[in-house]
Amino acid sequence: MQRLLSTTLLLVPFLLHAQARHSVSGTVRDAASGETLIGASILLLEQPRSAVLSNSFGFYSLNAPPGTYKLIVSFTGYLNDTVAVSLDRDLTLNVQLNGAGGQLQEVVVTGNKNNNNVTKPLMGVQKLSVTEIRDIPVIFGEKDIMKTIQLLPGVQAAGDGNSGFYVRGGSIDQNLILLDGATVYDPSHLLGFFSVFNSDAIKDVTLYKGAIPADYGGRLSSVLDVKMNDGNSKDYSASGGIGLIDSRLTLEGPIQKDDGSFIVSARRTYADLFLKLSKDTNTNKSSLYFYDLNAKANYRLGSKDHLYLSGYFGQDHLGFSNSFDLTYGNTTATLRWNHILNSRLFSNTSLIYSKYNYTIGINSGSNDIGINSYIKDLHFKEDLEYFISQGNKVNFGVDVIDHTISPGVISASGTSSFNPLNIPNKHALESALYISHDLSPTDKININYGVRAGLFTVLGPGTFYRYDSSGNAIDSSVYSSGKTVINYFNLEPRFSMSYKLTGSSSVKMAYARTTQNLHLLSNSTSSNPTDVWIPSSNNVKPEVADQVSLGYYRNLKGNDYELSAEVYYRDMQNQIDYKNGAQLIANTTVESQLVYGKGRAYGLELYARKKVGKLTGWISYTLSRTERQIAGINDDSWYPATQDRTHNLSVVGIYKLNKKWTLSADFVYYTGNAVTWPSGKYQVDGQIAYLYTERNGYRMPAYNRLDFSATLQGRKTKKTDSYWIFSCYNVYGRENPYSISFEQDPGDASKTQAIQYSLFRWVPSISYNFKF
């Protein structure tokens, strides 16, 4: 690995001296709104290998020997633009693309005819634009990117009533979820019924599950990179939606025409208003809602600099009578400065703040208790992109995050049953240097390789314990403020490569090592707002994963159809599990409650997508296995992880009936979770206790569901738009098990029985959406 790093570093100066070429660079935007377009394809017709994609800020740069060329810019759902360029010097060329016919549905019809999926080396990458997900049915009619990505291959839903997802056998906390670069620690609202991402404020979503690029780090399984809209820089507009559960409103417009814009988007649910109508005094004093706010502003300072400021604030509130309330939410803020150092060197500097906190208040007469907890990041990131020559690019940068975790502060009055308690904050510094290089040594081969060198520093102040095998503290060391407790250094090589077999087919392979130093402690069936994050420490080692994957990609009928097959194998070290009866909340010695082990996951993912025509959609199928080996569990042998699902099938179909109606449906089927059920019972103190013989030895019944949705397009002009969405979740009312509980039969004291609980049957919804 050391060698790969030094080779890369040696290569850089050589590459920087590529000569006698001129570059053309600029920003690609939507002609109507001025929004930058991420991932647009730019190429010189006479130099087919010159193709590049615009970066996260719409910037592109490519270069070629002096001459006259035709520059072609294309992007999903937009008309191609061709510009004649005369490369006798370095040029700046900003491009504005017009939407295809201006009709969203027709976007899908016109489609993206490029074959980036075949030619780019990155594998295990899925990109979705918000327009693509509009027609996919979801629960409560609220389009939701978190639910939509769960229909993609290799991504598994955690289940009904849960926004969490598993990627290639990883657990929920092993996904890095970013909103404009800021970590979102809990991406769910209302305990998972909704995600925090308001799709009106979202521009682009990319999920990396295989070859994670070197500029991302910190989680084991995947990166979900969500980017917010910049706002319309041409004109003011308002858009929104009214649904049964919530309403949304977005305002956007120019700060200065073409040079700056803003967008503010807000949502609130109002299901709890019905509680107020209740006659029951406990119920009508209860509350249950969330709201969130996305805001972003950007301003261009001259031709080389661009500033972006964006933020998110969301809060959930659950309260019962006057005796219990829980408030939780995320706050993020991102300040970014894009600077074009020269036509080949693009710099992005980010200052990011991110916080997740929860507060619980319990009040019952004189017995009261309040619990506060948070995790807070201050994050600096510098990314540089150097466009060397055609197909030849270097990304490098530095990434430093200061983490502060407050595991819990308990406040209680003098008459409370509880003592006030302040569990000391935990501090850690997560820093990394990365470099990656894209190159295409021949017409057929594209390579991306790189390395991320990460250092995780656990800092004082604090008392750090060591534990014996039964979890008793055997000694402790006290560290003063800022003192280093332990350093973990990890080198993470990343490599991916594509080999073009024909113009429309390729094979790709990838290897990636990832590490994770923040761990979410959760021992319930699904994630809770009160789950605790802990950093690596003297006891908790960094989680490490190595993944290899291999894939075959084939486009048919001029890229109208995309087919792919990928196989992967992932090995995971230092995985965390919990002791029997582990006490995770407000525990100063929480690390004594943990046990460690290994994981492995492997599988085959098949994906077929039809991108154009009246009928569009995809089929995704995953055949996989996910296993764990934890000391002391199942005689130390490998056993299926909870999320081990042999089969996982999603089918999504969108049919454009006519100019007014679009119909869509999705079908989901997957093998039930591996679960622990009793293999007998016995009596303790006159009560029935259940006898367990092994962890995860049984299977939940298979999950399946069909959803349906119909979109009625209202009158649409260049400026205004409106549409209705009618949908039904779980059309045939399948009672998918949420949990199965073992209980005494209330009707017959001599028997025990298994009770299956299900959440959703037939959830119909209507929403009205507008823009003017």
Add this chain to the structure above:
Amino acid sequence: MKRSFIFFGLSAVLFLSCQKTVKLSLNTAPPQLVIEGQVTNTPGPYTVTISRSVAFYADNDFPGVSGASVLISDGQGVTDSLTETSTGSYTTHVLQGKPGNTYTLSVRLNDTTYTAESTMPQPVALDSVTFDNAIGGNSLRAQVYFQDPPDVKNYYQFILFINGSQFTKDYFVFDDRLSDGRYITQKLQMDSSYLSAGQQLKVNLQCIDLNVYNYFNQLAQATSTGAFNTTAAPANPSTNISNGAYGYFSAHTISSQTVTVH
């Protein structure tokens, strides 16, 4: 804090949850030996019961195990050899429980000896019992009051008797991890209603040792019921009995109050 608490309201509002009985295909483990033994600070005799596990779908009829040789010693020179008074039920003769003593149980059966140890904590007195309505419903539940002694770790178990018969639908345990030295108000709550006005309720406040607390705390987690209470990985509780037997051996103190439910 239980997730159910939060979810209760959510599912109530959205009317989404539904339930049904399902017949699962469950394996049956070979019958396992279950030993339950208690020594208390109230006058003896004390009982040790030995039984075996059965299949999940079998009747709740747990066969007693005869012919074991059962001894309890108090670490102060007294060793009581128990007599089998009915099938699987063994009682003491001379032993008298006393706080501070460490008791050792030894059960010999078919050439295997199962042993356990438990230390009887100092007693804590139960002050009073009141009743209140559970959140979100009209079901009555008991609330107990007592003073936790400062600077010692205390572990408590509550045993309920309704109209004279032991309540066997839930395990109630409490520890002073976050409450050391406080005057404790503790709700004895479960998912469904279990009390009605007019009943005679007797509450035993038992001071138990750490191992017994762990046993019942884990048992309570593994046997919790309802849509949202099931833990991700239920397991057999860690017992203080050696050699693979199930059950527990507890030396504990008892302080009681009897009240009429209102």
